[in-house]
Amino acid sequence: MAEVEIREVRKSFGRLEVLHGVSIGIQDGEFVILVGPSGCGKSTLLRMVAGLEDITRGEIRIGTRVVNDMPPKERDIAMVFQNYALYPHMTVAENMAFSMRLRRARQAEIDTRVKRAAEILGLSALLDRHPRELSGGQRQRVAMGRAIVRDPQVFLFDEPLSNLDAKLRVAMRAEIKELHQRLGTTTIYVTHDQVEAMTMADRIVVMRDGVVEQMGAPLELYDQPDNIFVAGFIGSPAMNLLAGQVEADGFRTEGGLKLPIERVPAGWIGRRALYGVRPEHIELRDDGVPVEVLVVEPTGSETLIMVRNGAAQLGCLFRSRILPQPGETIRIAPNPALVHLFDAETERRLVH
Amino acid sequence: MNDIAVYEADLATKRVRRRWSAWEVWGVALLVPYVLVFLLFVIYPVAYGFWLARDPQAYVALFEDPIFVRAVFNTLVFILVGVNLKMMIALLLSGFFVHERLWIRWLSVLFILPWAVPSIPTILSLRFMLNPEWGLVNQLIFRLTAEDGPNWLNDPSLGLTFAILVHIWKSLPFWTLVLVSGRLAISRDLYEAAAVDGAGRIQQFRFITWPSMSTLYITCLLLSMIWTLGDFNSVYLLTGGGPADLTHVLATLGIRYLRLDAVNLSMATIVSAMPIVLPLVYFMMKRLSR
């Protein structure tokens, strides 16, 4: 186990720079998830840590060693790939033993390690199978087994769950998290799925267009997004964002809707801003603003209702089971304590 | 943003290896065997061949040789008539072979034989079949009509026709298979949709099969033309270029001059085939090395 230090790392493909100076410090044993839309550079960054991409500028340190010029096999890392990358012609056991075989480890040691990894992952009965005889979830587990066998300082995961169906993904999510709690190995995990990030990470790094937008614990990002990108990216269903201006007694949207804020930020009266409220932070209230119901999506445990007032559309999520008809008018009110305000120009959060 | 994603995937492996020479060294080292073969047995012979064919006098002599003129004509007939005929039959037959019947599967297994077995025994067999006195064909004609059949291979046009037929017999299976795989790649849904829309067989061919296969067909046609230019066996083993050297094509003519010890004429023959070969090769390179 080791800490990982990524300092001012840049990456260019030809003249195209895709990472513009990224710095992330990862503590020993931490589970860090890099998340962002496709093309944000998260996979490239992971591959640079793995040694599959060279580092244009900056420095990556694993433990005490700067690994910039080290080939992957010397970095003491293990990687799990999106499509598993299992060797099709080898059995599960051979797949897991391959790295040790390359290092000419003793057969006895290989056997013990493979056996242990198989036990951890519940693969003991499948050791003689070939990858094509396994289900998606089992393959994923073999890929993890291959990483565990090496007992590396750092685990790297590159979108490992994106080829699985929704149900399996939820199960594997829990399994990976449990595995991390058990082994305590430093882990860097890349995904484009914010739910994965929220549920698994100790710390999330949100990236966009080759820069880090925000870094922090999942709930920190949820509660205090630094900017509208993070605000919109983290949380599902996504945060409602309404343009308008700050007034002395609240926020007025462009459509003239009056919405409450807890405390008007100093010096912001009359200035243009974005009003952000999460669907789950909207309540039904008799003294709320009247809105027209567009679509009702009951899931059983909660109800998502799309509403409209003028041009403004909002998603509202209620724990209670209410079933208004489309076209009906209901009255809603955001919880002012949980409202976010963003500068309309810089798109950054207004501190309050 | 999309560009970046594509870049990430595309350059993935290349980037890694740039750093450690081991990968680069091996990459180049593993190319060496083929490059050696290429230099020793392609580049050098070709360069040497051009050098042998450097004398303009050779071309004058060549163009004045009526056999050469006839060979050019024969070659053109071979690739324009023969290859087109062959490919059209292959296209039609590919439609036959996609039918799912057990006996058609067995037939397709047998159908491949001409392509799989060596040319020489089968062509000799055909040659003997056409023997004027003892050949199977004339024997049958004699039995049926009590008259002697023609001396098939002693007539230049018939000889060339049979050479073309031999060529078709030999290479039809291969091209049919290629076109069958092309046809199988077309989604069935398209035909079902067309049938629902009321398209008949001919319309299905015109609006679905042909548009999906035209690129493949043209590629096959060009490739087959190139290879047919180099078909030595069909002519040489059947007619030997005769009678009176009137059925030669460029591929056999080059060898004829070589046997007459006129290497410069031999090479000049090959060089004069280049105006036909090179444009075709250029097209194919553009098609395949995309």
Next chain:
Amino acid sequence: MTRRRLQAVANEAKLLLIGIPVLLWTLLPIYHLFLFAISPKQSAFSGNLWPEEPTLRNFEIVLSQQHYFLTHFWQQLGNSILIAVATGVITLFIATTAAFAISRLRARGGRLVMNLALFTYFIPAAFLAVPMYRTMGLYGLLNSRWALILAMVTVASPYAIWVLKQASDKLPYELDEAAIVDGASPMQLFRLVYLPLMMPSLVAVGTYALLLAWNEYLYAFLLLSRDTDITLPVALGNFLAADDSPWELLMTTGFIYALPPAAIYYAFRRYMVAGLTAGAVKS
């Protein structure tokens, strides 16, 4: 019979109407060959479709080298085998290494080499034969079996490289990366990951090269001339020059010679058809 059934029968009849001529067309020359092989000399020329007294006498004569045209039958068959196997093995070696370097290692200049190979592939082999013949003379290889082996390798490897490159481009590159992370060197990647995964294509390509050399006539007859060096097709070709050709023996020998490729082809049909027709033209 309902109308539907009638139509189905008509459909089958139409298919048969194509199938039967195709069968006859395909098999006639081969059957003719076989017919000669099992006919006694006198009745071979009778024009019958089945000999009155089928015999294996011709095979006996050929296999025991009893005719003066056939004194080196076994030697020449051996030459054919040697040359075909050597061509297959050497082509496989050259093409596999090149395809690995081009496709997996993305070697510098790999693209150029691929294009050169493709270019060679498109030049009809018959046109290369004359310069090749002269060059082999210069190299002092004329009349050596090596000349034919090397020539056949030259002719076979461009297509072999092309097919193998196409096939190996389809392997996911993550496999290589996984192997790199696992600590594989280039040669370990080649040996432990690449070769096992390429097996089906290697079989197809090896067989292709082997059959190409086995079936070759032109190069064999240009490059080899001593009776003890030539391959069987050349020996068969030499029959032609003679006035008193024993046609029934010629056909028998040819029939024997055609058997191994047919057998090999059927044994590897699964690999061959998919591997070779797909590689021939990328659509």
